[in-house]
Amino acid sequence: MKKLKLISIVFLALGILSLSSCRQGPKGEATDLLNDTLISAKVRMDDKLIGEMISSIPNPVEMSALLQKSGVVYSQELLNPVENIKNYNTNFKRAINIGVYGTDLVYMNIYDRTIATLKYLSNVRELAADLRVEQFFDYKTLNRLSESSRNIDSVLFITNSGFDNMSRYLIEQQRGNLAVLISFGTWIESIYIATHLKTVPPHRETINMRIGEQKRVLDNIILLMNTFKQDPAFAELIDDLMILKKEFEKVTITYVYNEPTIQEINGMVVLVDNSRSEVNIDQDIVDQIAASVAIIRNKIIN
Amino acid sequence: MKKIIIFPILFFVMFFATKTYSQCGSLLDICHGKLDNARFLKSWPIQLPEQERGEALPQVSFKMPLSSGNTYKIFACSAEELPGKVIISIRNHNEDLVITSYLVEEKRHLPLIMFPVAMSGIYTFSFYFEDGKEGCAVGVVSSEK
Numbered sequence: 001m002k003k004l005k006l007i008s009i010v011f012l013a014l015g016i017l018s019l020s021s022c023r024q025g026p027k028g029e030a031t032d033l034l035n036d037t038l039i040s041a042k043v044r045m046d047d048k049l050i051g052e053m054i055s056s057i058p059n060p061v062e063m064s065a066l067l068q069k070s071g072v073v074y075s076q077e078l079l080n081p082v083e084n085i086k087n088y089n090t091n092f093k094r095a096i097n098i099g100v101y102g103t104d105l106v107y108m109n110i111y112d113r114t115i116a117t118l119k120y121l122s123n124v125r126e127l128a129a130d131l132r133v134e135q136f137f138d139y140k141t142l143n144r145l146s147e148s149s150r151n152i153d154s155v156l157f158i159t160n161s162g163f164d165n166m167s168r169y170l171i172e173q174q175r176g177n178l179a180v181l182i183s184f185g186t187w188i189e190s191i192y193i194a195t196h197l198k199t200v201p202p203h204r205e206t207i208n209m210r211i212g213e214q215k216r217v218l219d220n221i222i223l224l225m226n227t228f229k230q231d232p233a234f235a236e237l238i239d240d241l242m243i244l245k246k247e248f249e250k251v252t253i254t255y256v257y258n259e260p261t262i263q264e265i266n267g268m269v270v271l272v273d274n275s276r277s278e279v280n281i282d283q284d285i286v287d288q289i290a291a292s293v294a295i296i297r298n299k300i301i302n
Numbered sequence: 303m304k305k306i307i308i309f310p311i312l313f314f315v316m317f318f319a320t321k322t323y324s325q326c327g328s329l330l331d332i333c334h335g336k337l338d339n340a341r342f343l344k345s346w347p348i349q350l351p352e353q354e355r356g357e358a359l360p361q362v363s364f365k366m367p368l369s370s371g372n373t374y375k376i377f378a379c380s381a382e383e384l385p386g387k388v389i390i391s392i393r394n395h396n397e398d399l400v401i402t403s404y405l406v407e408e409k410r411h412l413p414l415i416m417f418p419v420a421m422s423g424i425y426t427f428s429f430y431f432e433d434g435k436e437g438c439a440v441g442v443v444s445s446e447k
Contacts, residue, residue, distance in 0.1 A: 056365040056424045059343045062372065062445065157334060157342040164345055210369060213422045216395075217367060220424075255421060260400050264412075273400065275421040277370060 050176040050227070054167055056220050057183045060103040061156060063190040064110040066210055070203035074111040078193050079104040080301045082119045087302060091131060092233045095178040096300050098127045099185020102163060107193060109156055112149045121146065128166070131178060136166040177228045184221055184237075185300070187214075192297045195290035204283075211289060212251040212281035218244065240299070244292040252280040329440040333379035336414065340375040340444035346429070348378075348388060348441060353434025361430035366443060370422045373446040377414035378403070378429065378439050386437020387411055389430055395423040404432065416446075 080100050088094045101123045108117045121142055128134040142158055145151035163182070170179040194211055222241050228234040258274035330345050343366075350360040368374055378388045389411070390403040403412045411432075431437035 052363070052365050055344065055346075056367055058367045058369075061341055061343060062369060065341065065445070065447070066369075153337075153341065157337070160342055161330060161345060168347075206371070213367075213369065216424060255396070255423070257396065257398070262401065270416045270418070273418065273420045275394065277421040277423060279422070 047171050047174070047176060050180065050224065051168065051171050053220050053224050054171075054179055054183045057187050057217060058190070058214075059160065060106045060186045060190045061110070061160065063194055063210065064103075064107045066207065067107075067194065067197065068110050070199065070206055072197050072199050072203065072207070074113065075193075075197060076113075076116070078196055079107065079120075080189070082123060084301050085123045085126060088127065090233070091178065092181065092231075093300070094127045094130050095181035096185040096188075098124055098131070099182040099187070100189040100297075100301060101127070102159065102182075103186045103189035103193070105159060106156065109152050109159075112152065114146045114149050114152065114155070117146050117155075118143065133166045133169060136162040136169065138162075177231070177234070180224045180228065184225070187217065187221065188293065188297050188300065191289075191293050195286060195293055208281050208283070208286050209279040211286055212248075212253065212279035213277075215248040215251045215253060218248055237296075240292075240296045244289070244296065247285065247289045247292050250281075250285045250288075254278045254280070329379050329381060329438070330442070333377070333440050333442060336377050336379070336442070337375070337444050340446050342442065342444050343374075344443045346427070346441045347438075348429045349438040350386070350429075350431055350436065352436040359430055359434050361428050363426050363428040364441075365424050365426050367424050368417070368419045368422065370419050373416060373418040375414060375416055375444045375446060376403075376427075376442070378441040380431075381438040384435075384437045386431030386435035386439075388437060388439035388441070389432055390415065390441060391428045391430075392417070393426045393428070394421065395425065397426075400425075 080097065085097070088097050101120050105117050105120045105124065108114070108120065121139065125134060125137065125139050128137060138158060142155060145155045145158070163186075167179040167182065170176060170182075191211065191214060194207055197207070199207060218241065222238065222245065225234055225238050225241065229238055255277050256275060258276075260274055261272045263270045263272065329347070333345075334342065346362070346364050348362055350362065353359055376390060376392070378390055380386060380388045388403075391399060392401050392415075394400050401415055401417060403415055404410070405412065427441060427443070429439065429441050431439075
């Protein structure tokens with residue numbers, strides 16, 4: 001009987017220890033303007049819906065891949081400088097800039113700048129640790145893989161799946177506000193790079209079309225952000241996004257629907273989508289969008 | 303005496319529950335070999351119970367933007383430990399069904415879907431298991447380089 005009691009006490013102690021280790025605060029707890037758990041508890045938007053809407057924010061791989069395919073020259077000066085990390089002393093800024101640095105990482109990898117990614121990787125690690133979500137990135141493997149450009153696909157796989165798992169975890173933990181900010185960070189950085197690159201026709205038109213398509217994405221982002229608008233930092237960001245939305249309203253997107261046709265080739269189904277979308281956007285609109293994006297992005301990274 | 307019996311039962315229940323979950327969670331590691339030369343974009347873990355009599359077919363849906371000019375390679379892997387074989391269906395933003403990974407007439411599952419997109423927009427990816435069986439799977443979206 002005594003033995004049983006002893007075992008129970010040992011298990012209880014282990015349980016308390018593991019719980020307390022989970023709750024360890026970040027090393028630079030500092031001035032946290034965003035009390036994430038508190039806000040989530042107050043405003044509980046349906047977690048499933050938050051997850052679904054976050055999924056509708058484009059993966060930065062696609063924009064970077066388009067830029068590279070279009071022959072756009074790599075521009076390191078467009079990226080968020082590594083040393084800016086010292087500015088991020090709130091969870092609000094940390095979360096957004098995990099996304100910003102994440103997109104920079106993807107951009108560098110797509111352009112084979114693998115060695116340069118190490119410092120950015122370190123920043124993502126530090127910010128993720130501050131938010132207690134560093135467990136989703138295998139940094140040792142990423143560091144090793146980043147030594148060779150042959151491993152780019154593996155690096156992108158680990159990075160992307162890490163971001164997916166981190167987002168799911170945050171939502172499960174009722175910290176969906178941070179998941180929203182991380183995804184927003186990836187998006188704004190992608191748009192910033194795409195709108196500030198030096199390109200020549202005809203590639204500019206392709207990139208401009210992709211920029212115009214972000215009109216629908218921005219609507220979803222604003223909807224997501226509104227869930228947390230009680231937080232002053234979110235409210236300020238929403239105001240800025242509404243200005244950007246006004247610029248995007250000048251973009252027109254039309255859809256032409258046709259029945260798809262399906263072909264099967266060697267056991268693979270190939271869907272020929274006969275529907276198409278047309279984006280109407282001219283360079284002036286892109287320039288105005290670029291200016292609004294730059295204002296938002298500069299507030300975020302500085 | 304009762305405690306002595308309950309303890310091992312509890313241990314085995316917890317052990318097997320964890321085992322099934324971990325196999326479900328690690329499916330992406332096995333499934334990502336199907337990527338070949340495509341770039342990984344997104345994955346979703348799917349775990350659904352068996353369909354109850356008179357109840358709707360259990361399914362989960364996710365939204366994702368797809369861009370014109372890109373060809374997407376979409377596939378899923380089901381866990382062998384559970385009976386359900388996963389089926390993917392994709393709808394455009396107008397809610398029209400554009401493709402499914404299961405050919406109903408032939409009762410055949412397709413290993414992957416190649417989708418060259420001409421209409422940019424937010425698509426809905428729905429996942430469910432054949433005959434409403436219990437299952438766990440991972441769905442993957444990648445893009446051709």
